[in-house]
Amino acid sequence: MPQITLRGITKRFSNVTAADDLNLIVKDREYLCLLGPTGAGKTTTLRIIAGLTMPDLGTVHFDDRDVTSLEPEKRNAVLLSQTYSLFPTMTVAENILFGPEIRNMPAPEKEQLLVSLLDLVRLTKRADSYPWELSGGMQQRNALARAIATNPDVLLLDEPLRALDARLRIVLRKELRSLAKTIGLTVIHVTHDQDEALVMADRIAVIRAGRIVQIGTPQEIFNNPISPFVANFVGQxxxxxxxxxxxxxxxxxxxxxxxxxxxxxxxxxxxxxxxxxxxxxxxxxxxxxxxxxxxxxxxxxxxxxxxxxxxxxxxxxxxxxxxxxxxxxxxxxxxxxxxxxxxxxxxxxxxxxxxxxxxxxxxx
Ligand SMILES: Nc1ncnc2c1ncn2[C@@H]1O[C@H](COP(=O)(O)OP(=O)(O)OP(=O)(O)O)[C@@H](O)[C@H]1O
Ligand SMILES: [Mg+2]
CATH class of the missing domain: 2.40.50.100 (RNA polymerase II/Efflux pump adaptor protein, barrel-sandwich hybrid domain)
Incomplete structure (x- = not known):
């Protein structure tokens, strides 16, 4: 699964600079948490990697391949957006199997995948429910399972655990990470929860005002912050x-x-x-x-x-x-x-x- 390289990414929206000469390397199979305050440019960065937003300047590479102007569908990167959306006329199971259907996955394989993903996101008993019958947290878990079922190389998660209650959030932290490790995905997981980042990440990239201000292991970021901002944002x-x-x-x-x-x-x-x-x-x-x-x-x-x-x-x-x-x-x-x-x-x-x-x- 690819290494992702962002070089000199700049994106302006009228008078706001959402990405400001941003540089970032996410290693092959790495679980990277992108941590930063609201408005820092986290979603913009994910959308640029997914191909949903065009940068004004700079390049995106998956390994040696320049994907900057490649269609989103051709990147094999899936974005689970902050405002996750499910197909309203499909059940939990149908939503999950949408990607595998399109790829014509054989039925036994599909069935097995469904069972394991329903188990992962704790929705086995709700497989036949429609989105409007689910709580916000359940919908979010359904969307997460659907994203993973598309069999991406790169998984881009925008606050994937946000709508969950504290207990489930802590359980899913471990499981989501170990799943990504088992499949061998390259993951960028956006959060503004420092505890989540410290527990889940191989490395944390701290973003502020469209720039990566520090990148390192959770221990490095916690023990050797580069600025008072990082010292305060990660562990007060x-x-x-x-x-x-x-x-x-x-x-x-x-x-x-x-x-x-x-x-x-x-x-x-x-x-x-x-x-x-x-x-x-x-x-x-x-x-x-x-x-x-x-x-x-x-x-x-x-x-x-x-x-x-x-x-x-x-x-x-x-x-x-x-x-x-x-x-x-x-x-x-x-x-x-x-x-x-x-x-x-x-x-x-x-x-x-x-x-x-x-x-x-x-x-x-
Ligand atoms: N489509 C858009 N049009 C205009 N401004 C935008 C657009 N998208 C993002 N911005 C602005 O760019 C900046 C960065 O936004 P972005 O959504 O990337 O932040 P974020 O780090 O994801 O924040 P949050 O934690 O609140 O989700 C913000 O000031 C935002 O208002
Ligand atoms: Mg955002």
Missing amino acids: SNFFVGRVVTSGPNGSEVEDHLGRRMKARPTEVPLGAKVVVAVKVGHTRLLKFNVAKLRGTIERMLFEGRVVHVDVDVDGLGRFSAKIPASHRDRYHVGDKVGIGWGRSRAIVFPYPADGLENELRVD
């Missing part, structure tokens, strides 16, 4: 703004406007430069008030099951968040004075963004 971060005051091979120190010095990873940013230090919420610790340099007041505690999310109003800095084990819940209360800290290796130093931190973190 706290930010500490200051200037680099010491710097060496083992780490650096950053001091804020109130003279508080915090430890961070080594940095190339020169001494004295304004920086922002990002620390994942999950890596931020609550400390005893007396021993901490950053101190504040607990303003909110949200029970999340195994952990409790704690928001702390830090003096002169604003909100920092942390997670504590649910078993520690009774040690803290809203209004308590606490400290905030982190391990040096968890704190990543970025040059202060030219347009300001707020603009850097914007997701609209």
Whole structure:
């Protein structure tokens, strides 16, 4: 199944640049998650790969084949669109078998395929229902099965699990990925759910304003984000703004406007430069008030099951968040004075963004 290469893809809609000199390589049989905020250009990118939208500039290759001006039907790439549509006069089973019918698949093979796809998308009992008799999530699963049944080389999925309830979404994450691996498909799966991307992807491509801003394994994207935006979009971060005051091979120190010095990873940013230090919420610790340099007041505690999310109003800095084990819940209360800290290796130093931190973190 092909490697997909996008080179210099640009697409404008009147005054909006949906793809802006976008470059991306999706490897043969890779499960790639395209992760980004709303309006980032995710659907546009999929449609360009499927041949449903023509780019203004740039090329699309499947392996060495330039498919940029090839008809959608000739690409063997199927797009499961965000607004999935089923044939309203066909049952679940007929919708699934639409592609195999056209290809004249022999009956026994067709029957076997139908059974396994109905099982995959948990619709065995609804095989004879019509789309209007199904819930939104069932329709989406039906559309997913129909897309897979067309036997594509490339599967383009636009938010395929969006309409499902939380439990089923988590089950289908695993099954969809393992199915793609079994068949050997090259998959691009669009999502704005970071957890989904982290769990499912071989690699994640983070897209923003029509450009791929970082591509890497889930671990790379999570542990070594390239910018404050990625640090916050994938696994929410706290930010500490200051200037680099010491710097060496083992780490650096950053001091804020109130003279508080915090430890961070080594940095190339020169001494004295304004920086922002990002620390994942999950890596931020609550400390005893007396021993901490950053101190504040607990303003909110949200029970999340195994952990409790704690928001702390830090003096002169604003909100920092942390997670504590649910078993520690009774040690803290809203209004308590606490400290905030982190391990040096968890704190990543970025040059202060030219347009300001707020603009850097914007997701609209
Ligand atoms: N056919 C179109 N005509 C005009 N503008 C469009 C068209 N398609 C997309 N756009 C614009 O291009 C930008 C990118 O749109 P796109 O649908 O690719 O975003 P997305 O990342 O899929 O967002 P979402 O997560 O909301 O689905 C948006 O600003 C959108 O309004
Ligand atoms: Mg979209």
